Structure formats: C-alpha cells, structure tokens
Amino acid sequence: MNDKVVLFDRPAPHVARLRINRPDKRNAIDHAVRQGFIEHLLALQDDAEVRAIVLGGVEGVFSAGGDIPSMLGLDEAQARERMRHIHVLCRLVAGARVPVVSAMEGVTAGAAVGLALLGDRIVIGRGARVLFPFLKLGLAPDWGQLLTLPRRVGLPVARCLLSDGEPVRGDEALRIGLADVMCEDAEVMDRAVALAGTLAQLPTEAFARMKQRLNQPAASLDDELQREETDQAVCLLGEDFQEGYAAFRDKRAADFIARPGAKR
Template sequence: MSVLLKELTGEGVLTLTLNRPKARNAIDAELRAALQQAFEQASEDAVVRAVVLSGAEGHFCAGGDLASMRDLSPEAARERLSDVSRTALTIAACEKPVIAAVEGHAAGAGVGLALLCDRVIAGAGAVFTLSFAKVGLAPDWGLTLTLPQRVGRAEARRLAWEAGRLEAAEALAKGLADELAEAGALDRAKSFAARLAEGPAPAIAAIKGHFRQSPGLLAEALEREARAQLACFASPEFAEGLAAFSEKRRPDFRKTR
C-alpha cells in the first residue's frame, strides 16, 4: 500500500493524499521520501498546474511518527532532520500553487506541512495543535518562520510553549487557516486549485514566487530548528515525553530535573 496516493485530473490538478490512516497519517521516513519525490516530479511536469495536499480517512497529519523516533543515535537524528529540511525545501520550492485541505487533526509537523503550502483550507472539524512541547520537542518543518508570519510572534510563541490547540474557526480568525469550508475542505481545495489551473501558468507561478517564503530564510530557519531539535532528542525530557505518549498519560517533566 502506497503511503502517498496520487490523483491527476484532466484539468491538471494533482491531489496528493497522505495515506497512513492507522497512524493518522503521521510522517515517517517513507512518507517524507514520497513527498519529496512527488513534489520534485510535480515541479517538472508541465501537465501539473496545481497541487492539493490532503490526508486519508478524515485526518490531515498527526505530525512526525513518534514510534520511529525511539532510541535515535545522534547520527540517525541528524539524518532525520536533514530529511525534514530537504522535504520542506522541496515543497516550498514547487512553482505550482499548493493548497492544503485540512480535515480532522493537523498536529506538530502536520501543521508545519500545511503552512508550507500556499493556501490552507480547513474543514469544519479541523483542529490544529502545536504538539511538540507535549513530548519534549521544539517546532520544526519551518514553523519558526511560517507560524509567526501567520499569527504573529507573540501568538506563535504562546502556541509553541503551551502546545496550543486551535479549532477551525479560531485558526481562521488568527490567520493560521485561510478559509473555512463547512461543506468539506478537500472538495473546496480541489475547486480552488481547478480555478488556478485554468489560469495563465507563467503568471500564476510568478505570483507564487513573489509571495512565497524566501528560500534563504526558510533554509536558515530549518537549520536553526535542526540544531535545537538535536539537543531535544538527546534530552531526558524527550524520553519522558515518549514514555508518556506510549502510556497515554500526562508527561511529568519535573522528574527529569
């Protein structure tokens, strides 16, 4: 079973669906590689004129796959974070407009993934959670750049510190989401992408280029995040966060002091 489903319409709209439903589409190494390859191909394929990114079976993405983070050696942790950076930069560099259709949960890296897209459409039941601190980690996937650009530095800091949770209407009000689709995010995202696909491709690409993240700034943010995350991976707080997640209890970070 493919971890990333692809569907291309005759209009040139490519829908990429994260497909690890048993893990709420959490991102592991296989899915990172599939995303990177898919966006590289989309960038080069003249038939593709717009991309929709969604998740299978009612959820967008539960974040990084915590099971794959256990007992990481320093070398494995560095390789993981290099993978994250390469994938994030590839998505951001795609010249085609990319629309995130967020239903259900978008947590941690799932929020980062959504904010790498050009437009975020949230379904009525969507929930965005900056869940990193719950397991002793700091934000990655470019969120230290993209989140404050959307909600402001003070609110971004609060959300990251408190592992804040925003339901769809609040995410829209704060600027984390661009649109609330009561009738379903995926259909609305496909409709919006189809309209863009009908437009003049060079102009659409130029407009995206004018407004997208500076590649240099994003690369700097990802490098800064990786340095911080390496220290977090090695911390006793992360070990306690993983244990608490597995045991379905609240983490007690005080006992790690």
C-alpha cells in the first residue's frame, strides 16, 4: 500500500478513511495518489468490518485537483493510459457497495470534485471553495463529471459551473445541491466521519442494489421493474429483511450490524 501519499485509518466503528497526504502540493492528485486510492479500495472490498468510507485530505484541504505538471509532455498513448488509470479509480468509487462520504475542506478543485461526485454524500465547509478549472486550462472536464455533475445540480447549473469557472462557496454548494451538508470549516471531517458512521448502519445488500440502480438508470419503466423484481426477491429472502421486520414488529430500531451473519 502507498501509505505515504494516501493515509488510511479507521476513525469510527465500521468506517474506513482515505486521505490524500501531499500538503506541500495542496493534496494535488498524481499517479501515486490515484494508485494509493486504488490499492486501498481494492483491499476494502474484502474487509468485512468496513460498512462506509470517507474520502478527504490532510491539513484542512481536500485537494487542489489534478497535479498539472505531471500532465505535461505526454504523447497520445501516455495521455490515454493516464485516463485509463483515472477511470480504474472512478469505477472503484462509483461501484463501492458501501456508502462513500467526501469531506470538502478548504479547496476542492477539478479532479477532486469529480472524485467526490462519484461518491454518495458530500460534506462541505462554510468557507470552502469548489473550483472547476478545466476550460481555463484548455481541457474538457473529466473524472466522469459531465455525467455526475448534471445529475447532482441539473444541466443548466452544471453548464454554468463548468463554463464560468467561478469558485463555489459552501452555502452556494449546499443551495444548488452540490453538497449535502454544510458546517463550520473546522467541523467538516468530524461531520463526514459521523455521517459515514450513520450510513454504516444501513443494510448493505439493499443499499448496494439501490446505489447500482441509481448510478445506472434503466432505459425504460419495464427495464426498471424487472430490475426491481430481481432486487426485491433477493432482499425479501435475506436476513436484513428478517431483522427489519422483527424491529418493525417489536417497535424498535433495526440493527443490521449485530444480527447473526451480518457484515461487521
């Protein structure tokens, strides 16, 4: 594992945290950072203790985005290989079966915005700045943002954000739906960990199936109803539903972690 540029810890029960550790570069994302994320996320797929993941950076900054100097001097084959490496990480985050929460502290720019949008929830600081610098650099948006950003904020707003390139502050990010929770700057990481802890209590199989269908919408109602039939048939026969029903019957909160056989 590349523990120098990506720090891994477990800040709360059932929560894993990955933080970019390049403070001298404002946590810019280069090949080593991407590879560190990839290796950790692959390992977490088999970690039965982890039911939620937090993404962030060190020293009060999520990330200044892609490491621009590392993009210079590439030939076409190298440029395509760089994008393929990025896309391995994109697919791992978007396809994670557990909730992924991003902590937008300080500055979140470019690639880091794309990384956050691939997750499930975003916590932002009141004084944070979210930047979309692609067109100013002569680049098209990447990290899946032409899909994920309009899904979050709507197509007209996404066009403005990407074309204008103006910083988005915490209150505006919350208003337009770019973030889900806003708090004081010093509280962002703690709030992200707490939110991940809450999401970790959800039934993992049902959540994973819901997430997959939200990320890959059906082409028609008939297609969606067929997927719904398959998912619900699995869930209705599962132990999480047994626990959910028992909790409903007994007028208590369901405990999907403590039930026998649960992912812990």
